[in-house]
Amino acid sequence: xxxxxRAGATKRQIATVVARIEKDGFSAHPSEGAERTIIGVIxxxxxxxxxxxxxxxxxxxxxxxxxxxxxVSRDFQHExxxxxVNGVTFGxxxxxxxxxxxxxxDRAQLLESAHAVKxxxxxxxxxxxxxxxxxPYSFQGLGEQGLQLLAEAREQTGLPVVTEVMTPEQLPLxxxxxxxxxxxxxxxxxxxxxxxxxxxxxxxxxxxGLMATVEELLMSAEYILAQGNRRVILCERGIRTxxxxxRNTTDINAVPVLKSLTHLPVxxxxxxxxxxxxxxxxxxxxxxxxxxxxxxxxxxxRPAEALSDGDQSLLPERFxxxxxxxxxxxxxxxxx
Amino acid sequence: xxxxxxxxxxxxxxxxxxxRVKEDGFGTHLVQGTERTIVCVLGDGRPVDQRKYDVMSxxxxxxxxxxxxxxTSRSMSAGDSTLQLxxxxxxxxxxxxxxxxxxxxSRTQLLETAHAVKxxxxxxxxxxxxxxxxxPYSFQGLGEKGLQIMAEAREQTGLPVVTEVMASEQVPLxxxxxxxxxxxxxxxxxxxxxxxxxxxxxxxxxxxGLMSTIEELLMSAEYILAEGNRRVLLCERGIRTxxxxxRNTTDINAIPVLKDLTHLPVxxxxxxxxxxxxxxxxxxxxxxxxxxxxxxxxxxxxxxxxxxxxxxxxxxxxxxxxVKQVRTVAASVGRS
Numbered sequence: 081x082x083x084x085x086r087a088g089a090t091k092r093q094i095a096t097v098v099a100r101i102e103k104d105g106f107s108a109h110p111s112e113g114a115e116r117t118i119i120g121v122i123x124x125x126x127x128x129x130x131x132x133x134x135x136x137x138x139x140x141x142x143x144x145x146x147x148x149x150x151x152v153s154r155d156f157q158h159e160x161x162x163x164x165v166n167g168v169t170f171g172x173x174x175x176x177x178x179x180x181x182x183x184x185x186d187r188a189q190l191l192e193s194a195h196a197v198k199x200x201x202x203x204x205x206x207x208x209x210x211x212x213x214x215x216p217y218s219f220q221g222l223g224e225q226g227l228q229l230l231a232e233a234r235e236q237t238g239l240p241v242v243t244e245v246m247t248p249e250q251l252p253l254x255x256x257x258x259x260x261x262x263x264x265x266x267x268x269x270x271x272x273x274x275x276x277x278x279x280x281x282x283x284x285x286x287x288x289g290l291m292a293t294v295e296e297l298l299m300s301a302e303y304i305l306a307q308g309n310r311r312v313i314l315c316e317r318g319i320r321t322x323x324x325x326x327r328n329t330t331d332i333n334a335v336p337v338l339k340s341l342t343h344l345p346v347x348x349x350x351x352x353x354x355x356x357x358x359x360x361x362x363x364x365x366x367x368x369x370x371x372x373x374x375x376x377x378x379x380x381x382r383p384a385e386a387l388s389d390g391d392q393s394l395l396p397e398r399f400x401x402x403x404x405x406x407x408x409x410x411x412x413x414x415x416x
Numbered sequence: 417x418x419x420x421x422x423x424x425x426x427x428x429x430x431x432x433x434x435x436r437v438k439e440d441g442f443g444t445h446l447v448q449g450t451e452r453t454i455v456c457v458l459g460d461g462r463p464v465d466q467r468k469y470d471v472m473s474x475x476x477x478x479x480x481x482x483x484x485x486x487x488t489s490r491s492m493s494a495g496d497s498t499l500q501l502x503x504x505x506x507x508x509x510x511x512x513x514x515x516x517x518x519x520x521x522s523r524t525q526l527l528e529t530a531h532a533v534k535x536x537x538x539x540x541x542x543x544x545x546x547x548x549x550x551x552p553y554s555f556q557g558l559g560e561k562g563l564q565i566m567a568e569a570r571e572q573t574g575l576p577v578v579t580e581v582m583a584s585e586q587v588p589l590x591x592x593x594x595x596x597x598x599x600x601x602x603x604x605x606x607x608x609x610x611x612x613x614x615x616x617x618x619x620x621x622x623x624x625g626l627m628s629t630i631e632e633l634l635m636s637a638e639y640i641l642a643e644g645n646r647r648v649l650l651c652e653r654g655i656r657t658x659x660x661x662x663r664n665t666t667d668i669n670a671i672p673v674l675k676d677l678t679h680l681p682v683x684x685x686x687x688x689x690x691x692x693x694x695x696x697x698x699x700x701x702x703x704x705x706x707x708x709x710x711x712x713x714x715x716x717x718x719x720x721x722x723x724x725x726x727x728x729x730x731x732x733x734x735x736x737x738x739v740k741q742v743r744t745v746a747a748s749v750g751r752s
Contacts, residue, residue: 294661321657321665325630325673329657332668333690336698337661354669362672362706369705369745370698405749409705412744 081128082143083119093138094119100136104128116140147341149298151305152312157343163311165259165283166240168203170313171345174416175406176374178242178347179399180206182389183219184226192381194233196396201403204260205230205239206376210246211388212266219387227257234259242285242376248276255282265289265317265352268300278307285376287315287349294334298342313345314338315376316367318353327355327392330363335370346371351378351392360394361402368406369413375406417464419455422476429474430455436472440464452476483677485634487641488648493679499619499647501576501595504539506649507681511746512710513739514540514578514683517717518725519547519555520562528717530569532732537739540596541566541575542712546582547724548602555723563593570595578621578712584612591618601625601653601688604636614643621712623651623685630670634678650674650682651712652703654689663691663728666699671706683710687728693719696730697738704745711742 083097094110094117101108101121106128109120121128130142150156162171170176179197184190184207194205209226211219222229230241240259245251246267254261260283267273268289277284284304288297301312316335318328330353338346348367350360364375380386380393394402410416419437421430430446433455437444443458457464459482466478483489498507506512515538520526530541545562547555558565566577576595581587582603590597596619603609604625613620620640624633633650640648652671654664666689674682684703686696700711716722716729730738746752 291658293659318669319657319659319665321655321667322627323629323655323667323669326669329655329665330668331657331659332666332699332702333654333662333695334659335702336690336695340694354672358676359669359672363668365705365749366668366671366702369701408748409745412748413701413741 081121081130081133081145083121083133084140084143085117085119085138086140087116089117089138093136097133097136097139100133148295149302151310152298152301152342152344154341154343159343161310161343161345163283163313163345165204168240170283170347171373173414175368175372175410176203176347177403177406178202178204178206178374178376179379181380181386182378182393183208183211183387184222184229185219185387187229187232189381190229190233191236193379193396194237194239196381197379197399198237198239200396200400201407202239202399204242205233205237206242206262206378207233208244208388210244210250210254212244212246212264213388224253227254231257245273245277248272251276251280255280259283260285260313263287268292268297271303274300274303275307278304278309281309281311283311283313284309285313285315285347287317288319288334290318290320290328292319294337294341297338301342301344313347314342315347315349316353316372317349318355326359328353330354330366332366332370335367335372339371345373347374347376348372349376351376351389351394355392357383357392357394357398360392361398361405364402364406365409368409368415371413377402417457417459417466417469417481418479419457419469420476420479421453421455421474423452425453425474429472433469433472433475436469484631485638485678487646488634488637488678488680490677490679495679497646497679497681499649499681501540501619502574504576506683507709509750510752511704511708511742512540512683513538513713513742514542514710515713515715515735516542517722518714518729519544519723520558520565521555521723523565523568525717526565526569527572529715529732530573530575532717533715533735534573534575536732536736537743538713538735539575541569541573541577542579542598542714543569543577544580544724546580546586546590548580548582548600549724560589563590567593581609581613584608587612587616591616595619596621596649599623604628604633607639610636610639611643614640614645617645617647619647619649620645621649621651621683623653624655624670626654626656626664628655630673630677633674637678637680648680650678650680651685652682652689652708653685653712654691662695664689666690666702668702668706671703671708675707681709682707683712684708685712687712687714687725687730691728693728693730693734696728697734697741700738700742701745704742704751705749707749713738
């Protein structure tokens with residue numbers, strides 16, 4: 081950490097800061113410039129509580145030097161983490177595509193979708209049984225019945241199932257049915273939920289929050305790893321910006337940035353990222369070209385009748401084209 | 417346009433709105449719901465001034481139906497517009513790569529970089545002689561001397577040159593030297609400048625403003641086309657968001673959205689979009705995968721000593737690797 085003193089900070093104020101640093105067990109390295117003094121804080125790997133210094137007299141600001149995340153960092157583990165789920169490997173050289181409806185609506189809709197996405201070349205099935213909807217009056221999901229349908233779809237297709245868990249209390253139930261526990265964007269900083277999935281050994285798909293920075297996403301992943309569960313997959317799904325023509329703004333920068341900062345697999349959700357089905361394929365191609373390890377895509381047999389996210393859901397035949405196109409892109413950057 | 421009346425608007429208020437619409441020469445169609453009345457305005461394509469109606473008593477809001485841009489709209493043109501630049505065409509199947517330093521710093525720097533980008537496969541040379549810098553104390557560009565050096569580089573390499581013009585008064589001078597006039601992000605809504613370059617009939621590269629929506633970008637292009645200049649090229653270059661790890665957030669959604677809304681060619685500037693050289697190639701690949709007609713990339717022969725944008729400038733050999741990668745991605749989406 082670096083502490084920048086105000087212009088005109090007194091010698092006494094500087095001495096107080098230095099004394100505090102030493103008392104905390106770190107060593108202080110002041111350097112006096114023409115206008116102001118800065119103090120380097122040298123320590124071991126222990127985190128320094130910046131705020132205790134921010135409040136001292138004469139301090140203008142403190143600047144972190146080390147990254148605040150450890151276990152998720154590439155500095156901690158250089159090699160890519162791969163997450164195996166029933167024979168599907170996320171983070172390997174071949175890209176993985178998860179397809180399926182936003183919500184499980186009924187048995188026919190889910191089974192039809194599941195067979196269609198499998199035929200199109202998806203490796204895993206998505207579908208929500210517990211739905212975090214903006215409006216309390218919107219369809220909230222089928223709950224356990226939805227989970228049972230997902231399990232049936234897995235049995236019929238062999239595709240592992242990704243589904244959302246919204247609270248720690250739901251975890252034992254969802255874990256019984258799901259292969260991958262999804263933590264949705266709105267729960268990215270639900271720390272009790274993060275700790276709860278961290279204590280288990282189930283694979284977790286952690287989506288970036290609508291207003292969360294890349295660093296905050298990594299800190300949330302750190303919560304899960306810190307509890308012992310290292311089977312975490314990250315997902316960029318668009319952030320909120322002033323642009324309102326699209327539902328969200330796909331932060332394509334986040335894909336190569338995350339791949340350089342962390343060893344965890346990184347997926348892109350182009351469906352939420354852009355929010356209109358006719359642009360989903362272009363954004364999916366961009367994600368793979370930027371280095372994403374896979375995609376999670378909303379597919380519905382009849383989008384116009386969907387109970388949620390119909391606007392951004394692809395018809396199965398359009399999804400099949402998307403899969404072909406992204407595999408062609410993957411091949412150009414040395415992936416499958 | 418649709419005018420939504422407040423719940424409980426009186427018949428007198430509704431009448432007044434209807435009469436006003438008719439006075440303005442439009443037809444009306446009334447929809448009476450259980451809670452409120454909606455007045456549909458039936459026009460002939462002429463723009464309607466929403467604000468006149470917004471202020472009327474009993475009106476809750478007005479909603480525009482037609483897009484506010486006309487000449488830039490895809491519906492106004494049979495196919496894609498293309499732009500000819502000394503033998504290079506932007507907007508056709510080949511992806512056009514424009515590259516060069518942020519600023520023209522010296523004759524040696526520019527000529528060295530120009531030859532390097534040409535050898536790596538760029539078709540257009542970029543370089544700024546008039547520089548819009550955040551700080552008035554930063555290097556402001558070489559002015560006319562920089563333009564002369566650009567012209568010399570064009571003579572030596574045969575590459576057409578794109579360079580920024582910051583004010584209407586500079587247009588005659590910059591036109592003497594430049595093949596493409598760049599209107600930078602900070603000037604996207606400098607309407608006098610837009611009109612002047614519109615009257616010039618010179619090709620224009622219009623960059624999206626840091627805080628501008630896609631629609632605002634298209635309205636700025638409309639200014640240029642409305643003056644009779646149809647030789648306009650649009651450029652996404654990243655927008656400002658809460659994410660501070662990267663310089664800007666590349667709005668990758670904007671590429672397919674713009675290609676859908678307008679017939680004008682669309683290029684991506686990955687250098688400003690992400691702002692760190694290590695991520696530029698990944699974002700460039702994403703842009704071409706998403707359907708961009710070209711790229712604008714900052715390249716410097718010695719980024720460590722660049723007078724501007726060193727952090728996001730590629731060394732010539734890294735740029736050469738980018739060009740190769742981008743060409744294979746282009747091939748996989750049916751381009752070259």
